[in-house]
Amino acid sequence: MDMSVHSMSSLFEQLGLASDETAIDKFISAHRIPHELKITQAQFWSPSQVEFLKEALESDSDWTEWVDLLDARMRE
Template sequence: MDTSKHNLSTLFDQLGLASGASDIEDFVTRHSPLPREVAIQDAPLWSESQSHFLEEGLEDDSDWAELIDELDALMRH
């Protein structure tokens, strides 16, 4: 059972992306703002598996859902 605390860095690890603080900042800057009408999991920047992970995390209200929402908010600015 995974009892570790998730954060944006571990979310980026899970997505197979560089996960340092500057990497996350660069990613958000490069892909923002995400249009309001596009759900985060439907953004064209994700691979199919990344999109599926995000969608499943939100639908299942998993441990990742709060961080996916946080990333979503960061990408809307």
């Protein structure tokens, strides 16, 4: 899978969130996910964000690795 097409910044853009490095770091720091929840079960996502994340993970799209990376960062 070619990850050069996308980036963490472009993932945040797809989610309708501020996408500069500082905003991404702030978002991740403010939105931690407990280990027992899936990323799509976190309460802070909008329904459209949940749908995008689910679709990315279920279809093994070119967004999947970026969603997985975001998930890991939100659990550190």
